[in-house]
Amino acid sequence: MTKIVADMSMSLDxxxxxxxxxxxxxxxxxxxxxxxxxxxxxRELHREGFLRPEGRNVQIVDAMYSSTGAFLCGRRLYxxxxxxxxxxxxxxxxxxxxxxxxxENVPSGNSSFTFCTQGLKKAxxxxxxxxxxxxxxxxxxxxTQQLLKEGLADELWLHIVPIILGEGRRLFERTxxxxxxxxxxxxxxxxAIHLRYHVRR
Amino acid sequence: MTKIVADMSMSLDxxxxxxxxxxxxxxxxxxxxxxxxxxxxxRELHREGFLRPEGRNVQIVDAMYSSTGAFLCGRRLYxxxxxxxxxxxxxxxxxxxxxxxxxENVPSGNSSFTFCTQGLKKAxxxxxxxxxxxxxxxxxxxxTQQLLKEGLADELWLHIVPIILGEGRRLFERTxxxxxxxxxxxxxxxxAIHLRYHVRR
Numbered sequence: 001m002t003k004i005v006a007d008m009s010m011s012l013d014x015x016x017x018x019x020x021x022x023x024x025x026x027x028x029x030x031x032x033x034x035x036x037x038x039x040x041x042x043r044e045l046h047r048e049g050f051l052r053p054e055g056r057n058v059q060i061v062d063a064m065y066s067s068t069g070a071f072l073c074g075r076r077l078y079x080x081x082x083x084x085x086x087x088x089x090x091x092x093x094x095x096x097x098x099x100x101x102x103x104e105n106v107p108s109g110n111s112s113f114t115f116c117t118q119g120l121k122k123a124x125x126x127x128x129x130x131x132x133x134x135x136x137x138x139x140x141x142x143x144t145q146q147l148l149k150e151g152l153a154d155e156l157w158l159h160i161v162p163i164i165l166g167e168g169r170r171l172f173e174r175t176x177x178x179x180x181x182x183x184x185x186x187x188x189x190x191x192a193i194h195l196r197y198h199v200r201r
Numbered sequence: 202m203t204k205i206v207a208d209m210s211m212s213l214d215x216x217x218x219x220x221x222x223x224x225x226x227x228x229x230x231x232x233x234x235x236x237x238x239x240x241x242x243x244r245e246l247h248r249e250g251f252l253r254p255e256g257r258n259v260q261i262v263d264a265m266y267s268s269t270g271a272f273l274c275g276r277r278l279y280x281x282x283x284x285x286x287x288x289x290x291x292x293x294x295x296x297x298x299x300x301x302x303x304x305e306n307v308p309s310g311n312s313s314f315t316f317c318t319q320g321l322k323k324a325x326x327x328x329x330x331x332x333x334x335x336x337x338x339x340x341x342x343x344x345t346q347q348l349l350k351e352g353l354a355d356e357l358w359l360h361i362v363p364i365i366l367g368e369g370r371r372l373f374e375r376t377x378x379x380x381x382x383x384x385x386x387x388x389x390x391x392x393a394i395h396l397r398y399h400v401r402r
Contacts, residue, residue, distance in 0.1 A: 012359070012382060012398070013373035014215045030379055148365065158213070162384050162398060164349065166376035172214035175367035178231055181213060183363050186389035193387055195394065197213070197363060 002128050003135045003154040006144040008171055009035045011161055015168035016141050026080040028168050035161050038191035056189045065090050069134025072127040075099035077140040083107045096127040098143060120146050141171050148179060153199045156181065159192040203329050204336045204355040207345040209372055210236045212362055216369035217342050227281040229369050236362050239392035257390045266291050270335025273328040276300035278341040284308045297328040299344060321347050342372050349380060354400045360393040
C-alpha cells in the first residue's frame with residue numbers, strides 16, 4: 001500500500017532553510033546547510049549527487065529510501081536545486097514536479113521528471129502510480145503545507161536539527177485547522193532527531 | 202552546580218498556547234490544553250494544583266522536579282494562571298516572577314513568590330540563590346526568548362506534543378542570531394516527545 005510521506009529537515013525553531021535561499025545558495029544563508037548534515041556530509045558532495053550519512057543516520061537513510069518509489073516536489077524546490085542537474089541524489093527514482101507551467105529545458109541525467117500542471121491531487125496520483133507500490137516522498141515547505149491542508153498526507157517525517165536558526169523559511173505557517181498526529185518512531189542522532197508521525201484525518 | 206533550564210511544552214508547529222490565551226482559558230482556544238496532557242491528566246486537576254502524569258511521563262516529571270530548586274517566569278504567565286492561586290503545582294518551591302511592577306495582591310497559598318523588577322539577569326541570580334544548588338526551571342515564551350538571547354540558558358527542555366495546532370503563541374520568534382544546541386536526551390511517549398538540549402555559548 002503506497003503511503004504519501006512528507007519528509008523535511010527542520011531547525012528546532014521550525015525553519016527548513018535560512019533566509020535568501022536562491023539557486024546560488026539553495027539552503028539559504030546562516031549556514032543553514034547544517035540542516036542537511038545528517039544526510040549529506042558536505043555541500044560539494046551534495047552538488048555531485050552523493051549521499052554520505054554517518055553513524056545511525058546511515059540506517060535511517062537506507063530505510064527511507066528503500067521504502068520510497070517516487071518523489072514529489074513543487075516547482076520552487078526544483079528551481080532552487082536546478083533540477084538536481086537532471087539526476088536526483090537517489091538515482092533512478094522518478095520525480096513528479098507540481099508546477100503552473102513546465103520548464104522549457106530539463107537538464108538531462110538519470111532521473112525521469114514529470115511536470116504536473118493539474119493541481120496537487122493529480123500530482124499525488126501521478127506520483128503514486130509511478131511509485132509502483134512503494135511510498136511517495138514529498139519535499140518542500142509549500143507542498144507539505146498544501147498536502148496537510150488537503151488531507152493527502154499519510155505520514156510526516158521530520159528531522160529536527162539541533163540549532164535555533166532564528167530566521168528563514170518556516171515549514172509550518174499559521175493555518176485554519178489543527179491536525180492531530182500520532183508518534184510512530186523517534187531516533188536520536190547528534191546531527192538530527194528523526195521523528196515519524198502518522199497524520200490523523 | 203545550578204543549571205538554568207528553560208522548559209516548555211510545544212506543538213510540532215511551534216506553538217506553546219492556542220490563540221486567545223486569557224486567565225479564563227490560560228492555554229488558549231483550539232483545545233490547546235492538549236499541550237499539557239502529558240503533565241496534567243485534565244484541566245480540573247490542574248486548577249486544583251495536582252499533577253497526574255501517566256506511563257513513562259511519570260518518570261520524566263519526577264526527574265524534572267527532583268532536580269528543580271526554584272521556578273522563574275514572567276509576569277504574563279503569572280497573571281494568566283492567576284498566580285497559581287498562591288500554590289504552584291510543585292508545592293513548596295519558590296517562584297521568582299520577572300515584572301515591571303509587583304502586583305498589589307498576591308494570593309496566599311503554600312508557594313513563596315519573589316517579584317523581581319531589576320531585569321532578567323537579576324531575576325536569574327535571585328532564582329539561583331533560592332534554588333540552593335538545584336536547578337532553576339524557567340517557564341514562558343517571552344522569558345525563554347530573552348534567556349536565550351542574553352545567553353543565560355544552560356539547557357532547553359522541550360516537550361513536543363503530536364499536534365499541528367495551526368495558530369497561537371510561538372515559542373520561537375525570529376531572532377538576530379542562531380544558537381547551536383546539543384542533544385542530551387530524547388524520550389518518546391504517546392503524549393509528547395521529551396527533548397533535552399544543552400545550549401552552546
